[in-house]
Amino acid sequence: MxxxxxxxxxxxxxxxxxxxxxxxxxxxxxxxxxxxxxxxxxxxxxxxxxxxxxxxxxxxxxxxxxxxxxxxxxxxxxxxxxxxxxxxxxxxxxxxxxxxxxxxxxxxxxxxxxxxxxxxxxxxxxLLPIYPLDGGRILKIILSSILSEKKSITASAIIGLMVSLIFSLQLIKIGQYLFSSFILFYAIKNILNIKREYQSFLFKRYSNEQFKTYRIKINHKRLIYRYSYNFFVERNKIYSEDANWPIFLKK
Amino acid sequence: MNNINGIRKRINSSHKHHRLYVVIISALLLASITLATLIYGKSNTDAKIFGIPLADINKRFDNFFGGLFQSNINTSTPDQTVSTSVKYTYLGNNYYECEDQSVPAIADGIVNTVALEDSGYYVLISYKNGVTAQYFELTEAFVKPNDNLKGSDTIGAYETKFKALFIKNNEVIKYENIFD
Structure with a gap:
């Protein structure tokens, strides 16, 4: 119901x-x-x-x-x-x-x-830049508008891990094991899930047509930027991302 | 027939819980039994389990899990007990006075009760060092129930003198003996 x-x-x-x-x-x-x-x-x-x-x-x-x-x-x-x-x-x-x-x-x-x-x-x-928290989500949006998607997922996971290590150490010092274990758990989970997250991003992206409404971007490498409609040039030919997207899974 | 047998097998096996479920449920059960035992230890200070006094376990438990209810990142040592300097002067008949007309807390603690009586404010504080203090005849109380006090905080104010009772292990003790 x-x-x-x-x-x-x-x-x-x-x-x-x-x-x-x-x-x-x-x-x-x-x-x-x-x-x-x-x-x-x-x-x-x-x-x-x-x-x-x-x-x-x-x-x-x-x-x-x-x-x-x-x-x-x-x-x-x-x-x-x-x-x-x-x-x-x-x-x-x-x-x-x-x-x-x-x-x-x-x-x-x-x-x-x-x-x-x-x-x-x-x-x-x-505001900590660790994914399920608001800071982490905002960081991801900012990173994925600058970097390609794979790099932004990796970068946000690494930034999250570094921040969580520093902050959780401080928390463990005062005996706050609950919050420290939460951020450590998610930071490590994000690191382990980089590949899976990229794949699920691709499946989600090509299950609807929304990416076609974004601004067009032409890359010389096989890269995908989240907030643009990507084309890439190879051997003097131009390919669109949606026609060839399974190749991104293999890479 | 094979199919039906398969379905029967599935129906029978679905009654079994997942292993993780059993583990979680037993952990929760264990946790609730532990909590119940510790609560019993709080109400009955002489209680023992396997020859170990429950009050002792409670204190360790408090030290370990107290941090879960901490949010001040700057304090490196959460359970700071304050200097044992004498803050109250005994006037006799359970009456005390202080340097100025304010009553300071003697250690870290939690306010249990604040009430306005005919003679003035009544305040009950459980200190972390095991002492429960009752203050009477205060003209003003700066605290509210459930406040988390630190050693240097002010509880209230008085005019000429205030009455106080200190209880440790169900016995009324003198102010000088608190820090022993």
């Missing part, structure tokens, strides 16, 4: 995380985290609704929320960036909200200190 309502699902680890926080008396931290993450996700949902995209699912994970926006690739580049950057912008709104709560005496100065700390942390975390 199809409904217009978005499905909200709770990850089993989230339940365990909340139980642990109750045991250690740190539920206020988890509450603040989910409050901030939920507002963040709402901003994404609003931005996606402007471009009439459908949100199929919102997952509640221990590290925050994740909204699955359908067909975000069909948008233009700057529209995609608007949808993605609306998330990090939400942290300014949450900061204003926290300040308002403090001014109206809903939370104390120590609550204000803690919540703004969590808010800042979530913002930095969200």
């Amino acid at each position: 199809k409904t217009s309502l978005t499905e909200i699902s709770l990850h089993p680890l989230t339940v365990l995380y909340i139980a642990l926080s109750l045991l250690l008396g740190r539920f206020s931290f988890v509450f603040a985290l989910f409050f901030i993450a939920f507002i963040h996700e709402l901003f994404h949902v609003f931005a996606a609704r402007i471009f009439k995209l459908k949100i199929s699912e919102i997952q509640i994970l221990p590290i925050g929320c994740y909204a699955n926006i359908e067909n975000i690739d069909t948008l233009k580049r700057f529209e995609q960036i608007i949808v993605l950057i609306s998330g990090p912008l939400s942290f300014f709104f949450t900061m204003a909200l926290i300040t308002f709560f403090y001014r109206t005496d809903v939370i104390s100065i120590y609550g204000y200190r803690e919540y703004s700390e969590i808010n800042f942390f979530m913002m930095i975390f969200n």
Whole structure:
């Protein structure tokens, strides 16, 4: 049955995380985290609704929320960036909200200190250039408009791995194993999935005609740029990418 | 007939769960049993399991998993206990005073209760060093429930003196003995 309502699902680890926080008396931290993450996700949902995209699912994970926006690739580049950057912008709104709560005496100065700390942390975390996070998605769009697709996938995976190593080391120092293992897991997964991701990109690209609407680009090597309609010159002949795309799989 | 047998086999085998599912479910079960045991240890300080006091396990557990609820990247040591210098002066009959008219926290801790009574504010704080402190007769409370306090934070203010009780291992102890 199809409904217009978005499905909200709770990850089993989230339940365990909340139980642990109750045991250690740190539920206020988890509450603040989910409050901030939920507002963040709402901003994404609003931005996606402007471009009439459908949100199929919102997952509640221990590290925050994740909204699955359908067909975000069909948008233009700057529209995609608007949808993605609306998330990090939400942290300014949450900061204003926290300040308002403090001014109206809903939370104390120590609550204000803690919540703004969590808010800042979530913002930095969200902007890390590791793929499933917003920063990683934005980096991918920027890289794939400069580099060819294969190089951009590789470059973003390598940048993600380097950043995650530095950041997770810092996190392990303070005992934050949850966030550090999350970013390490995805950074390594991205590295291992470079080839598969390129293949799935090709299959997705040639399953619809959208790439034909892009600006034409003529290459002297067999390269594919994501945001252009590629042709390549070989032995004084010109080939279009869609007529010969299976050769890109072999390479 | 072969086909029907094959279908029967499939129906029978579908009742078996995937191995990964069994592993995850048993891990969750184990986790919930552990949590229940530790909660029992929190309510009953003398409880022991296999000869090891549960309060001890709870403390280690707290040290290890406390970091999961940390977001300040700059603090290299999350469980800093503050200097043991005497901050409160004893006036007798459970009354104390401080240098100025504000009440500082004695260590890192979490605020459990803040309530306004006839005599003033009542604040209950669980410190990480195992001491539970009750403050009475404060004219002002700067904290709210669930606040995460650090050693140098101010709890509230008083006019001439304030009443406080310190409890450790279900016994009322003197202020001087807190840091022993």
